[in-house]
Amino acid sequence: MLYLILVPAILTRVSVIPFELLIKRAANKLLGLGLSICETGHNETTKRFSRAHIFQKETEIAMARNVADVLWQMLVDAGVKRCYGIIGDALNPVIDALRRNGKVDFVHVRNEEYGVFAAVADAYFTGAPVAVCGTAGPGVVHLFNGLMDARKERAPVIAIAGDVETSLIDTSALEEMNPYQFFQAASLYTARLVNPAQAQAVIGTAIRTSILEKGPTVLSIPGDVAAADAVGEPVAISIPAAPVFRPSDSDLRCLTDMIDEAGTVAIFGGDGCRDAREEVIALAARLKAPIGYALRGKQWLEHDNPYAVGLTGLLGYGGAYGAINHADLLLMLGTDFPFSEFLPGAKVRKVQIDTNPKHIGRRTPLDLGLVGDVKATVQALLENVREKTDDSFLRKYVAETESFAELKGHYVDNGPGIKPIRPEYLAATVSKLASDDAMFFADTGTAVMWIARHINGGKNRRLFGSFSWASMANAAPNAFGAQLAYPGRQTIAICGDGGFTMLGMGDLLTQVERKTPVVHILLNNESLDFVGIEQQEAGYIPYGVAFKNPNFAVVAEAMGAKGIRIEEPDAVSDGLTEALAHKSGPVVVDVVVDPYALAMPSHVPFHTLKGYTLSVAKQVLSGKMDSLIKTAERNIRLL
Ligand SMILES: Cc1ncc(C[n+]2csc(CCOP(=O)(O)OP(=O)(O)O)c2C)c(N)n1
Ligand SMILES: [Mg+2]
Secondary structure, three states, rough: OHHHHHHHHHHHHOOOOHHHHHHHHHHHHHHHHOOOOOOOOOOOEEEEEHHHHHHHHHHHHHOOEEHHHHHHHHHOOOOOEEEOOOHHHHHHHHHHHHHOOOOOOEEEOOOOOHHEEEEEEEHHHHHEEEEEEEEEOOHHHHHHHHHHHHHHHHHHHEEEEEEOOHOOOOOOOOOOOHHHHHOOOOOOOOOOOOOOOHHHHHHHHHHHHHHHOOEEEEEEEEEEHHHHOOOOOOOOOOOOOOOOOOHHHHHHHHHEEEEEHHOEEEEEEEEHHOHHHHHHHHHHHOOOOEEEEEEHHHHHOOOOOOOOOEOOOOOOOOOOHHHHOOEEEEEEEOOOOOOOOOOOOOOEHHHHEEOOOOHHOHHHHHEEEEOOOOHHHEEEEEEEEOOOOOOHHHHHHHHHHHHHHHHOHHHHOOOOOOOOHHHHHHHHHHHHHHHOOOOOEEEOHHHHHHHHHOOOOOOEEEEOOOOOOOOOOOOHHHHHHHHHHHHOOEEEEEEEEEHHHHHHHHOOHHHHOOOOOOEEEEEEEOOOOHHHHHHHHOOOOOOOOOOOOOHHHHHHOOOOOOOEOOOOOHHHHHHHHHHHHOOOOEEEEEEOOOOOOOOOOOOHHHHHHHHHHHHHHHHOEEEEEEHHHHHHHOOOOOO
């Protein structure tokens, strides 16, 4: 049966490869072995191939330029330096053109999804587009989760998806898939190249959309079209710089009036403050406004900022929740913070400013919604808005933030004496030992709680994760992509044991081959701990979350990486110091941490409290007192 499927599949594929190319490949192989071959044509005399002849042929073919050549030339023109992925069948002409182009580093990964998460971090931080590839059907499917992440994290990733030959489209052929339907949720623009004449228009659109709208686009390319002769001359691709984008003068006047009328103002910022740190702090200084932030705003707004009052939400700490909920006026800047229950009701007037019109007003009803870039809008506001003199509101919430820091520090300060190792202590020690320009990546799971609270930011420090899409297993590939983009810079992945075994472990081999000095710090808690916490918050008994682990340090060593195992709290500092000093390749630091550690938010919503109480009651009734006692014992300072 398999034979029946595979033979026609192979034959149909082979039929699209030009005969000349087949001969050339065979000749190349033989020449590589130090042999030479003879080719006999019907009416030709015997012709001897030499290396020079092959090169000449290759040059001729290259000069003929196929569609795949046009693709790489345009991508390189637009700033693409790397392509992460796995090749095969339909992508063979694409990868051959990449090889001949010579300007793109092809990063072969062991799972396409790992490649996309690497590309997301690479593209997000460099701002340059990054290519990924996967081949027809299953390989393409592996791209999807990462492309969703690129969409949510707003990273310019361009996916090259191998597609079945044009003669097979819509015949339910082996590995055939409709790219329009499949990528609809993830991609900002999807094109299927069915004719070489489309190439420049659709490749150009994919590139410009990805860069200017900041997100993923997909080019689905059948192998026969990739290998076909290009049509027309290549067109240089021009990318405009980001435009100055701010609300109208009348809307700005309206906002200025609202601010001037308000007794107290609080600011709540997200990733949209990325380029607007100076302006937002200047506005806070003028208005005596505390600045709270969503997780994605933390790295831009927290460090060296006397107005910072912490994070809100379930990871929340400091005075952010209070400030946001008790101000007369709340300015939401560049944030699409999804947890509406932490945002104030009608008692607080609310203004939102965002470049994306779809973000306006969708999390909470607004008094004013403005479309514009935070930097340009706040700059314009600063020209007119009046200074406030009373700073008592600001001082109150800054003081609350300082007193929460004491609670936050309990398990850090006492960490060296507590076994199992407290994740708070681990994260705070990483923060202390890491360099001033370190890049930290957190897996979705409890890692996010610990980095949110215990990794200190800095002017050149960076923090990233799947914060808006919330996929597991992102940290290791994110850190790998960042390491390729910024070679030698300290890149630290804080991984869940579930996340690392889901995706990070297989591609540790890629990192070993590339000698990338990524420091992987594993929270070895033998559970999907975050889900266990969620289950309890929702009133369920934890179930389906426990598993057994190997010694990951030994596994890492067997794979050619450096492995360090830490079980004792007093070994944390030395173990991490050793890991951070290792520069010749990846390190895996396997840290056995307390699976019962909890992080209490600065504000607990009623439904969470209710769920947790219900779960506790159920656990008591079903005889699970021992784990409850452990949770209580090990979090006594927080409860
Ligand atoms: C791909 C994917 N599958 C499942 C989930 C749901 N989920 C969120 S966090 C989590 C647990 C993560 O476990 P681990 O990586 O061990 O981290 P921990 O919370 O234990 O630190 C799960 C299953 C998800 N977000 N993404
Ligand atoms: Mg875990």
